Amino acid sequence: MRQARVLIAGGGVAGLAAARALRLRGIDDFALLELEDHVGGNSRAGAVNGLACPLGAHYLPVPDDAAPEVQDLLTELGLGHRVTGRWRLSAQGEQHLCHSPQERLYFRGQWQEGLLPVNDVGPQTLAQYQGFAQAVTQAQAQAAFAVPVSKRPFRQYQQSLDAITFDVWLNQSGWTDPYLRWYLDYCCRDDYGAGLDAVSAWAGIHYFASRHGFHAPGAATMERDGGVLTWPEGNGWITQKLAAPMGPRLQTGRIVTRIDVLKAGVEVDAIDADTGQAERWVAERCIVALPLFIAARVVRPAPPALQAAAQAARYAPWLVTNVHLREPLDDRPGAPLSWDNVIHAGQGAGQLGYVNAMHQSLSPVPGATVLTHYRAFGIHPAQRQWLYEQTWAHWRDGLLADLHAPHPDLAGKATRIDIMRYGHAMAVPVPGFASHAALAALQASPKGQRLQFAHSDLSGYSVFEEAFTHGHRAGMAV
Ligand SMILES: Cc1cc2nc3c(=O)[nH]c(=O)nc-3n(C[C@H](O)[C@H](O)[C@H](O)COP(=O)(O)OP(=O)(O)OC[C@H]3O[C@@H](n4cnc5c(N)ncnc54)[C@H](O)[C@@H]3O)c2cc1C
Known part of the structure; x- marks a missing residue:
């Protein structure tokens, strides 16, 4: 039997962010169990x-000011600094800006x-590009869209967008141009892994409204x-930096098969992928940085919010x-x-x-x-x-x-x-998923609870800032 004060299951961005948060709190007695031979997960x-x-x-x-945790990480890595309270890239950070x-x-x-088709498209297409850009600006005026999403709670406006697919919303709003729709479909597949007929209208608009807006030809790029x-x-450049200070606390090739909350602590079973040997770990607390569908299988018994969230996830x-x-x-x-x-x-x-x-x-x-x-x-x-x-x-x-x-x-x-x-x-942020009450419940585990959940799935979609912020929260709360 092996022991640690805190265990982290899963070594993607969220698990690594949790490990960093423990380090910042001065907690050295932890181990991270990751099934692959290398950490980083999707990154x-x-x-x-x-x-x-x-x-x-x-x-x-x-990152903008909605993601101060990511700004702080980049500062730690030498890529950013604060000047009179405002965060910005350092000269070293600017070297990594995409050329x-x-x-x-x-x-x-x-x-x-x-990436927006422009060569020889007709005036109708250009008019739809302009109109859609205005629609995104209007959405930004109606409600706050931010990355990470947990920083700006869903209001009624976002809830109503989350109830229908982007496809339905586009049809209702008259955005029918095939080139506009190709581009929007591409953006959804690129960020969410599924097209505009699968993701919610909230997700489709969030893509533009939370970051750079939609730029019709001739507008700022x-x-x-x-x-x-x-x-x-x-x-992987970032995940390797996050993993570097961890040394033997990083336990790769460990497949977590059971996480059990007992009165006195947490018991975690894992299989050593090299030897096939079962290992038992005990800890005071555990951060579950696993995809929801896996967490729901290994956490025993899976809390109702975890079961509901895993069932709703696609x-x-x-x-x-x-x-x-x-x-x-x-x-x-x-x-x-x-x-x-x-x-x-x-x-x-x-x-x-x-x-x-x-x-x-x-x-x-x-x-x-x-x-x-x-x-x-x-x-x-x-x-x-x-x-x-x-x-x-x-x-x-x-x-x-x-x-x-x-x-x-x-x-x-x-x-x-x-x-x-x-x-x-x-x-995939299918309709109803990002605003599902179960996701909020999993993020709201009180401080000091034996289990904390951390994974980009808790945001309803997957980007670095979401994963990192969940990991950081869990590492600070556990
Ligand atoms: C192809 C692709 C491209 C992407 N491109 C971008 C991009 O350019 N920018 C961006 O911001 N985001 C991108 N993403 C999104 C990406 O998922 C997030 O940025 C982030 O890496 C998610 O981290 P996570 O920790 O939430 O999840 P994961 O990466 O899913 O991490 C979960 C970890 O848990 C481990 N695990 C699973 N089961 C077990 C088990 N039983 N025992 C132990 N460990 C287990 C996994 O191996 C994994 O390491 C991309 C995703 C994909 C798939």
């Missing part, structure tokens, strides 16, 4: 042929700047709205493919290789394009690189089965087909293709 770093690349999350928007050109779209046979931080290994599977190229791809007409490169296809096509791992390199001569290609599969459970059953060759061929039109030379220059399958990558 893990990878490498192909020696070149760093993301295995999942690849960027963090520069230009940031985004391009392969549309009608050529690359255009930005996202680059002027604080920008995004990125690294060759994606957000998860999107994702596929991440890292392609090592021995030399740069040929230039095609239009905008140059950017950080984020998206191919325009039909609504619901699943592919989300690729990011270039060498984008932040200052070398004047482009050379070998890794392209990280993303694909999200929505909420239909059959998609998960399909992702599970298909072979590597199937996904390789799918990738080459997806990128063939803009990059016919890719197959000849690729030296290695690695795939990463996530069966339950992220909770």
Whole structure:
């Protein structure tokens, strides 16, 4: 039997944030149990042929004042500081701001700047872009949208948006233009793993209203709205920094199978993935930084709020493919290789394009690189089965087909293709989920309670700031 004052189950961003919070409180006697060989969860770093690349999350928007916990983390990492009370990036932090050109779209046979289809779209489309931008501004005036969501409680306006799908809301509001809808669907799949017919209208609007707004052509670009931080290994850069001070308190290859609250403490069973041996841990308290569907299986007995939240959760599977190229791809007409490169296809096509791992390199001569290609599969459970059953060759061929039109030379220059399958990558903000009372109940465990819950699922959708803030709260409260 092994002992620690506090146990953390799960080593994603939330679990690592909880560990950092314990460290800040001077609590050293803790252990973090993570089933994989490396921590980071969806924000893990990878490498192909020696070149760093993301295995999942690849960027963090520069946090605003709604996310002071994330600002403090970046300060600790040397990337930010406070000047007369206001937080801003330091000179070192600015080096990690995504360089230009940031985004391009392969549309009608050529690359255009930005992801909103603009080349030769008609006046009706442009009018809908303008109108939707105004609708987002109006939504911002009606209610506060913030990341993390827990900082701005849901008001009636958000509740009513959360009751219907984004698709229904768009139809009701007259936003029917196919290019506008393609772009909105792309944004939902990119952030939420499912399209506008699956996510709530709250989620669809939150995407724009909480951060950078919606910019119709000619308006200010996202680059002027604080920008995004990125690294060759994606957000794995941050999770590796979070894990670095933990030493032997980090117990990887440990599959938590049972978390039991007893009168005197918490008992946790885990399996050592290398040896297959069962281990028993006892602790005074435990932070459950696991996805809801797993937490509901291992916490015994699962509290009613956990059962209800897990039942309401819908998860999107994702596929991440890292392609090592021995030399740069040929230039095609239009905008140059950017950080984020998206191919325009039909609504619901699943592919989300690729990011270039060498984008932040200052070398004047482009050379070998890794392209990280993303694909999200929505909420239909059959998609998960399909992702599970298909072979590597199937996904390789799918990738080459997806990128063939803009990059016919890719197959000849690729030296290695690695795939990463996530069966339950992220909770999708389907109608009613983000405002579900059970999520609020799980966040409201009183200070000092034996179990604290921490995971991005508690926000109803998954981004770094949500995961980190839940982990920090739990680490401070346990
Ligand atoms: C492909 C992809 C791309 C993304 N891109 C971005 C992005 O660019 N920017 C962004 O902000 N967000 C992005 N996200 C969202 C991302 O999920 C969050 O940023 C964040 O990493 C979530 O952290 P978490 O701790 O809440 O969850 P998780 O990452 O799910 O962490 C949970 C951890 O628990 C572990 N675990 C599970 N079961 C057990 C068990 N039984 N025992 C022990 N350990 C267990 C898991 O292995 C995992 O490490 C992306 C997600 C995916 C899938």
